[in-house]
Amino acid sequence: MDWFIEADSVGHKFALMFVAILLFVGIMGAILFGIDKLKRVPIWVVVAGFLGPTLIFVVFGLVYPGLNTIKLSLYDAKSKNFVGLDNYVTAFTQDQFQTVLRNTMLWVVLVPILATAIGLIYAVLVDRTRYESLAKTLIFLPMSISLVGASIIWKFVYEYKPNQGNIQQIGLANQILVWLGLEPYQFLLNQPWNTFFLIAVMIWIQAGFAMTVLSAAIKAIPDDITEAARLDGLHGVGMFRFITVPSIRPALVVVITTIAMGTLKVFDIVRTMTGGNFNTSVVAYEFYTQSFRAQQAGLGAALAVILFVLVIPIIVYNVRQLRLSEEIR
Amino acid sequence: MTAASAPLPPASLVEPEEVDTTRKSTKMSRADARAAAVKGKLSSPWTSLIAILIAIVWTVPTFGLLITSFRPRSEIRTSGWWTLPWNFELTLENYQEALFGSSTSLATYFVNSIVITLPAVIIPIALALLAAYAFAWIDFKGRNILFVAVFALQVVPIQVTLIPLLSQYVDWGIAGSFWVIWLSHSIFALPLAIYILHNFMKDIPPSLVEAARMDGAGHVKIFFQVLMPLLTPAIASFAIFQFLWVWNDLLVALTFAGGTTDVAPLTVRLAELSGTRGSQWQLLSAGAFIALVVPLIVFLSLQRYFVRGLLAGSVKG
Numbered sequence: 001m002d003w004f005i006e007a008d009s010v011g012h013k014f015a016l017m018f019v020a021i022l023l024f025v026g027i028m029g030a031i032l033f034g035i036d037k038l039k040r041v042p043i044w045v046v047v048a049g050f051l052g053p054t055l056i057f058v059v060f061g062l063v064y065p066g067l068n069t070i071k072l073s074l075y076d077a078k079s080k081n082f083v084g085l086d087n088y089v090t091a092f093t094q095d096q097f098q099t100v101l102r103n104t105m106l107w108v109v110l111v112p113i114l115a116t117a118i119g120l121i122y123a124v125l126v127d128r129t130r131y132e133s134l135a136k137t138l139i140f141l142p143m144s145i146s147l148v149g150a151s152i153i154w155k156f157v158y159e160y161k162p163n164q165g166n167i168q169q170i171g172l173a174n175q176i177l178v179w180l181g182l183e184p185y186q187f188l189l190n191q192p193w194n195t196f197f198l199i200a201v202m203i204w205i206q207a208g209f210a211m212t213v214l215s216a217a218i219k220a221i222p223d224d225i226t227e228a229a230r231l232d233g234l235h236g237v238g239m240f241r242f243i244t245v246p247s248i249r250p251a252l253v254v255v256i257t258t259i260a261m262g263t264l265k266v267f268d269i270v271r272t273m274t275g276g277n278f279n280t281s282v283v284a285y286e287f288y289t290q291s292f293r294a295q296q297a298g299l300g301a302a303l304a305v306i307l308f309v310l311v312i313p314i315i316v317y318n319v320r321q322l323r324l325s326e327e328i329r
Numbered sequence: 330m331t332a333a334s335a336p337l338p339p340a341s342l343v344e345p346e347e348v349d350t351t352r353k354s355t356k357m358s359r360a361d362a363r364a365a366a367v368k369g370k371l372s373s374p375w376t377s378l379i380a381i382l383i384a385i386v387w388t389v390p391t392f393g394l395l396i397t398s399f400r401p402r403s404e405i406r407t408s409g410w411w412t413l414p415w416n417f418e419l420t421l422e423n424y425q426e427a428l429f430g431s432s433t434s435l436a437t438y439f440v441n442s443i444v445i446t447l448p449a450v451i452i453p454i455a456l457a458l459l460a461a462y463a464f465a466w467i468d469f470k471g472r473n474i475l476f477v478a479v480f481a482l483q484v485v486p487i488q489v490t491l492i493p494l495l496s497q498y499v500d501w502g503i504a505g506s507f508w509v510i511w512l513s514h515s516i517f518a519l520p521l522a523i524y525i526l527h528n529f530m531k532d533i534p535p536s537l538v539e540a541a542r543m544d545g546a547g548h549v550k551i552f553f554q555v556l557m558p559l560l561t562p563a564i565a566s567f568a569i570f571q572f573l574w575v576w577n578d579l580l581v582a583l584t585f586a587g588g589t590t591d592v593a594p595l596t597v598r599l600a601e602l603s604g605t606r607g608s609q610w611q612l613l614s615a616g617a618f619i620a621l622v623v624p625l626i627v628f629l630s631l632q633r634y635f636v637r638g639l640l641a642g643s644v645k646g
Contacts, residue, residue: 004506004508005502005503005506005508006506006591007444007506007507007591008591010437010440013440013441013444013507014440014444016444016507017444017447017448017507020448020507020508020511021447021448021451021452024448024451024452024455025455028455028456028459032459032549032552033549035547035548035549036547036549036550043467043468043469044469046467046548047463047467047469049459050459050460050462050463050467050548050552051459051460051463051464051475053456053459054456054457054459054460054479054519054523055475057456057515057516057519058479058482058516058519058520060516061490061494061512061513061516061517062482062485062490062516062517062520063482064493065489065490065491065492065493065494065497066485066489066490068493069489069490069492069493072492072493118383121379121383122380122383125376125377125379125380126380135380135384137629137632138384138387138388139383139384139387140632141387141388141391141625141628142387142391143573143628144573144621144624144625144627144628144629145391145577145621145624145625146576146577146578146579146596146599146620146621146624147577147579148577148579148596148599148600148603148620149577149596149599149617149620149621151603152394152599152603152613152614152616152617153390153391153393153394153617154390155603155607156390156393156394156397156610156613156614157390157393159610168407168408168409168412169409170405170406170407170408170409170410170610171409172389172390172393172409172411175409175411204386204387204390207387208387209639212636212639212640213639213640216636216640236373261484264486265486265487265488267579267580268579268580268596268600271579271600272600272603272604275604284486284488287488288488288580288583291491291492292584297492300492301492303488304486304488304489304491304492305489307486307488307489308484308485308486308488308489311484311486312484315484
């Protein structure tokens with residue numbers, strides 16, 4: 001069995017990978033082959049063959065652990081004694097966690113709004129221009145970069161050197177400040193603005209997503225509408241305000257809510273750039289530190305449940321907007 | 330201002346354009362001319378300036394780190410990358426050190442990333458295809474309720490599942506192996522994968538499936554012979570999604586693989602380096618580009634499918 005658990009050489013790792021894939025293909029193949037060969041199988045056997053593995057996976061990996069975490073959040077740090085809602089009281093009343101909640105709110109409000117606004121403006125500006133595809137690819141590229149990679153890219157932009165003697169700045173942001181005749185600034189240390197500089201990284205990543213979806217929505221606006229508006233004398237900003245934005249409203253809602261949900265769960269940026277120090281922590285990161293660093297199982301579970309509960313209003317809003325837009329149609 | 334007069338960009342950049350316009354490609358030229366007229370007022374120097382400014386902010390940080398990764402260590406420490414034209418000196422030493430240096434050995438983690446990613450892309454897609462087929466084309470009791478239930482599982486943040494899953498893996502004695510990472514990524518991907526592939530499957534004309542059924546084909550035959558060939562683009566678009574997600578993931582790997590050289594992927598190692606050697610930019614810059622070169626290539630070469638998957642997942646809903 002050890003061969004399957006511990007792989008330490010390159011060859012061994014790849015061998016294990018192929019074994020895993022073949023094993024999976026073999027099992028699924030056998031199930032499907034069996035269904036196909038047996039004559040007149042009852043329908044539930046067919047359904048079980050197609051759907052069974054998936055259901056086992058999600059019940060084992062999502063439903064059961066989810067319920068378990070809700071239970072753990074009502075127990076103490078060692079998951080031994082029932083403590084009722086104490087963990088939630090801690091999470092909502094202690095100063096440290098209030099900062100965390102405040103930061104999380106800032107993230108969830110600022111990232112979706114600014115990323116969507118920038119994505120929308122950019123999509124309108126480059127729409128049907130000569131360099132449209134190149135321009136869109138440039139904004140879109142950060143989406144392929146890991147959050148860790150993006151954090152390192154921006155940490156380098158924010159890099160600080162004290163302004164004395166012959167020392168030159170190596171971070172672009174501080175160099176620009178120096179060129180403008182200002183003092184270099186500790187972007188990641190100085191509270192409370194450091195949170196905003198972390199938020200900028202997430203906006204940088206998500207704007208491409210907003211731009212792509214909104215650009216497709218803009219292109220789907222019927223020509224008749226823009227034509228009629230133009231004959232009515234609408235141009236430029238008026239066109240944008242009264243035709244473009246109302247026409248793509250459903251897409252806007254989807255983009256904003258999708259980004260908001262992604263933002264709520266982001267922890268890579270905080271972890272890589274500040275390690276949650278200098279009052280920059282967010283719920284998703286605090287969950288990680290409480291669960292795995294501080295060994296506060298109950299508190300960690302409570303923070304995870306809070307994260308879950310925070311997602312729900314966003315989803316409800318999303319579904320309601322979809323319903324509304326369908327009714328209008 | 331028409332597309333025809335534009336110089337031809339490389340193929341990979343043209344493709345997303347095609348996707349966006351396929352639906353009305355026939356009246357494109359007419360619409361283009363009109364759009365240009367409409368836009369007349371909007372494309373003032375100011376708006377161009379804003380567009381260019383956004384484009385600069387979105388590319389310069391990455392570009393700066395790329396330049397830095399090729400500069401000698403001493404230069405990186407004492408001057409900004411924008412001074413390159415004045416003291417022009419490039420080297421591959423940083424990459425050498427990051428990949429094979431005994432203290433970083435990113436090559437090992439690169440292998441781990443590949444070994445983690447392939448099964449974690451193949452397994453959920455195969456499972457989701459089968460499940461999406463069942464939801465779309467097999468008639469059985471409770472189908473709608475089950476589909477809504479799986480769909481709703483998308484909202485469960487993976488944070489909620491991590492600790493019970495981890496203790497389960499520890500009980501089974503497989504914690505810290507590739508198996509738990511493959512399994513976890515597969516589980517987390519399923520709800521969204523089923524949703525997206527189900528959307529694509531519903532777009533296939535029912536008459537095709539009916540015809541095959543008339544010929545006496547069972548569900549397995551219909552799945553493999555009728556649907557799979559038609560679904561290749563859909564599979565490609567979700568595969569890219571899942572690939573980027575797994576390759577770039579930090580949380581799952583951190584929780585289940587820890588920091589061991591045997592299993593941990595590039596992201597985990599990179600995050601670690603950023604914490605312990607935060608000022609050694611020659612390592613961090615090279616390391617960041619080692620980590621992002623594979624997703625970048627995949628992304629640029631398959632951007633068309635990626636955009637399609639993005640739209641299927643978010644707008645059709």
